[in-house]
Amino acid sequence: MTIGLVLLATLLLICSCGAGVLAYIFRKKLTAMHGMLFAMSLAMGIGLFGGLLIGIIYQGNLLLSTVIGMGAGFMTGIIIGSFYSFLALLEGMLSGMMAGMMGAMLGEMIMPTDWDKTIMIMFTIASSICLLIIFEIFAHVKKQSKLIRIYQNPFIIGPIFVLLCLLLYSQAPFFTEWIPHKSPHH
Template sequence: MTIGLILLTLVLLTCLAAVGIGAFFVRKKVTAMHGMMFAMSMAMGAGLFFGTLLGILFQGDLLLSTVIGMGTGVLAGAVFGSFYSFLALLDGVLSGVMAGMMGAMLGEMIKPEDWDKTVMIMFTIALSICFLLINEILKCGNKQLIFFRIYQNPFIIGTLFVLLCFFLYSLTPFISKPITPPGLHH
């Protein structure tokens, strides 16, 4: 693992925590459908990113990467869904299982020369889910604070998102490529 990959993971975990805290505070102000969408979206983003990452890191051990990826998605879905209702929890858990499994299979199938691109694509998807959910959560919060009004401006938040992704992508390579000895080919 490289510094760039650690930074990607920390940024995503920070955004997941921010969405979780925000979702907890607005749980009484939103509908059950909002809760189901929050749980499903966060489970899908976390499961896909971490499942793909683990599929790449544990190349050749699909069972381990699948179980850990599914566990990550289930944990995210259960935490977010538990704020709202049993159906939201169930929706989040099932979405987490599916996303973790799909991410692990994707990570296992990717060629080593495409690992960094795949990690960045999955990170961008998960981060965009976080940003969209934060925007939705802020619509339910206190509208007087200037930060909330700035964050809801699509030009400012879009620029911030693009700059953050470009900065993090400049930290490549995220994963050190395996070195195969000469003469060993599949």
């Protein structure tokens, strides 16, 4: 793995942990429907990204990558859903398993030349899910600090998010040593 890929995975882990911690802290101010939505969407984003990444790393071993991807989404759904209700837990668990399976299959099927693009697309989707969850949680906070108000301004946070994604995409290629090179024909 390259430094850029480790950076992507670390940033997504930090962002999803931040969304999970905020969901836990403000769980009393939010409804059970919010919990179901948070568990389902966060487990889906992490399951897709994790399944895709593991599917690419363990190319050719679909069973292992599917089990690991499903496990990542499953655990995320259980953790976030357990803050709210059994239905939120069940919804997050099932959505995470399904997304992990789909991510692993996608990682197995795409061409090696498209690995970087697909990883960046999935990172953008998963991190935007985390940021939207944080945005929704902050909307229910009564006493908002200046930092929260800045975060809720789409004209400030939108360009920052786009610039961050462009900066991270400039770290590509993420999988240089695994792409098979074709030898020149004589």
